Amino acid sequence: MSNFSYIRGLGYHVPERVYTNADLEKFVDTTDEWIVSRTGIKQRHVVENETCLDLTFEATQKALKDSGMEADELTHILVATFTADTVIPSAACLLMEKLGLSNRIPMDISAACSGFVYALEVARALICLHPDSKILVCGCEILTSRVNWEDRSTCVLFGDGAGAVILTAENCQNSGKVIDVLLSSEGEGETLNVRGGGSAYPYKLGDTVGENHFIQMQGRSIYRKAVRSMSAISLEILAKHGFTTEDVDVLIPHQANMRIIEAVGKKLEIPSEKVFSNVERFGNTSAASIPIALAEAKEVGVIKNGDLVLLATFGGGLTWGSTLIQF
Known part of the structure; x- marks a missing residue:
């Protein structure tokens, strides 16, 4: 199979x-x-x-x-x-x-x-x-x-x-062949969370909405962990399949912010012209970030037939992962 x-x-x-x-x-x-x-x-x-x-x-x-x-x-x-x-x-x-x-x-x-x-x-x-x-x-x-x-x-x-x-x-x-997906996680709830409305933080009828209803994030810690985790798992998936970063035609990191995107590209030693970003126009769209960027990159011709595309993501949980796709 x-x-x-x-x-x-x-x-x-x-x-x-x-x-x-x-x-x-x-x-x-x-x-x-x-x-x-x-x-x-x-x-x-x-x-x-x-x-x-x-x-x-x-x-x-x-x-x-x-x-x-x-x-x-x-x-x-x-x-x-x-x-x-x-x-x-x-x-x-x-x-x-x-x-x-x-x-x-x-x-x-x-x-x-x-x-x-x-x-x-x-x-x-x-x-x-x-x-x-x-x-x-x-x-x-x-x-x-x-x-x-x-x-x-x-x-x-x-x-x-x-x-x-x-x-x-x-x-x-x-078609784009999904060669592999690697996932990982830390199991940590303090750095990035939305607690309000969960069963541990329930609201009663008549309660006002508090700050824990909204995204709370420790930005500096997220930056360090995101760059380290996305880079490491990207290198792992490439090595698993006999590739190096030189084989990557397009890198699409999670569109969190430009500093993280640039730092991941630099750590992987992938030239900036091979790193696709649309964060300046869409901001961080969380779970929608990677598929929006992937679809747009293909639509505008950044991704061409034969290209090896590397995806890297990081999110609350803490969770992260990487994907290799051959178009």
């Missing part, structure tokens, strides 16, 4: 409304210079009337079109998110319904910013067990619903969006 899975289609969708740094200056104690110099972010897309379901649906439609497939061919629906529309039903169940499907296998994956890569590994495992599977893997976040706009250190970082891929065991023209 082959251990390879193939990306048949890619798509992404972001809200129309954009918050530039100048827009944030109107209600956040910050400046464009402060944000750009520390993060590289110039703008982010923010939902107005859209929901997580809306974003995943639009990204899915684009991935289906790119793959030449119809929605009713899908057997599994995986959504990586921590900002689903509802606690129950799952984002995947709601998406299945909106796609007009039933009797499929929908599930959400929770691994924060690493969620998409974790979901990709789940999809690969399902295809090994059920080779006829056609699996939709989405990453979607409405992060602006979980940012504290009075916390200038975090609120400027995040944006909303969704990305999607369709994975099968069938190798078709222009």
Whole structure:
């Protein structure tokens, strides 16, 4: 049995409304210079009337079109998110319904910013067990619903969006072969968290929303751990398959901020022209970050046929991972 899975289609969708740094200056104690110099972010897309379901649906439609497939061919629906529309039903169940499907296998994956890569590994495992599977893997976040706009250190970082891929065991023209996925974690809850609303931090009727409802992050610690972890696991997956960083045509790190992206590229000794980034336009979209960047890089021709693409991600939990794809 082959251990390879193939990306048949890619798509992404972001809200129309954009918050530039100048827009944030109107209600956040910050400046464009402060944000750009520390993060590289110039703008982010923010939902107005859209929901997580809306974003995943639009990204899915684009991935289906790119793959030449119809929605009713899908057997599994995986959504990586921590900002689903509802606690129950799952984002995947709601998406299945909106796609007009039933009797499929929908599930959400929770691994924060690493969620998409974790979901990709789940999809690969399902295809090994059920080779006829056609699996939709989405990453979607409405992060602006979980940012504290009075916390200038975090609120400027995040944006909303969704990305999607369709994975099968069938190798078709222009497919991307997923060579391997490696995952790791630390199991740590202090550095990056959203506690409010969890069963250990419940709200009672009439309670006001507190700071623990929103993203809380120790930025300096995250920077060090993210750079170290993404670099190490990227080198591990390359070595496992007989590659070096010189073989990498395109590196797509998690789009957390430009400092982390540049530091990972430098640590891996991959030239900056081979490191794809769109963080300046989208901000950090958590689980949607990697699939949005992957879909856009393919769409604009940064990723070409024959390219070896390396993905690296890091998120709360702490979780991290790396993926090798041959297009």
